[in-house]
Amino acid sequence: MTVRRGGHPGPAxxxxxxxxxxxxxxxxxxxxxxxxxxxxxxxxxxxxxSLSATDTARPSGSGAPVQVYLLCSGQLAPxxxxxxxxxxxxxxxxxxxxxxxxxxxxxSDTEDEAGYETDVPAGLTVSGPRAGEPAETLRLSTAPERLxxxxxxxxxxxxxxxxxxxxxxxxxxxxxxxxxLRRYECTAELRSDPGTxxxxxxxxxxx
Numbered sequence: 001m002t003v004r005r006g007g008h009p010g011p012a013x014x015x016x017x018x019x020x021x022x023x024x025x026x027x028x029x030x031x032x033x034x035x036x037x038x039x040x041x042x043x044x045x046x047x048x049x050s051l052s053a054t055d056t057a058r059p060s061g062s063g064a065p066v067q068v069y070l071l072c073s074g075q076l077a078p079x080x081x082x083x084x085x086x087x088x089x090x091x092x093x094x095x096x097x098x099x100x101x102x103x104x105x106x107x108s109d110t111e112d113e114a115g116y117e118t119d120v121p122a123g124l125t126v127s128g129p130r131a132g133e134p135a136e137t138l139r140l141s142t143a144p145e146r147l148x149x150x151x152x153x154x155x156x157x158x159x160x161x162x163x164x165x166x167x168x169x170x171x172x173x174x175x176x177x178x179x180x181l182r183r184y185e186c187t188a189e190l191r192s193d194p195g196t197x198x199x200x201x202x203x204x205x206x207x
Contacts, residue, residue: 048115049077066095068102069157069191070116071150076157076191077116096126096138096164103154119150133174133181134204136166143175144182153194157186172204180204 049072063082070079083098103120129137144152159171166172174181181204190199
């Protein structure tokens, strides 16, 4: 440390003295001087709405991999499931029922941690067409219009991506009553914002 002639410390010395005095004052008040903290806690253990294939697969014997749509951050998000694959001649309704079961099941711990959830109620069942109705008709035990918008979006987009759908990817849904059937489409807008408005659909006439 150097001191100017005449006994007066220079600017650098004065800064050092001031810093030392401040440290002494803080210590006298019971406050320990510390460095600026750089630890902001542990990084998130999992990215939201992001799962690996091993996270989402739920083995079910000799089942085939399928996609079902759960909810995450207000959007539809596909996850992988495994369901039994019946013969082609009787595939549509059994597959649809298995998909409903996967949709209604509570997300796994890993999915729950990543923010996934479902709005599809438990106990929902599906049956095939009545006499004179299109072959791809799927009738739910709860009328589609009585489901929440989120649940209906999950169901129809899941069906649309499976063998339960018609050849053009549309889904013909009805309920247990006599209300007209409707043909639904799973659009990009619906997948990104399932809680707004009604899914795109048209009434299906019967012969």
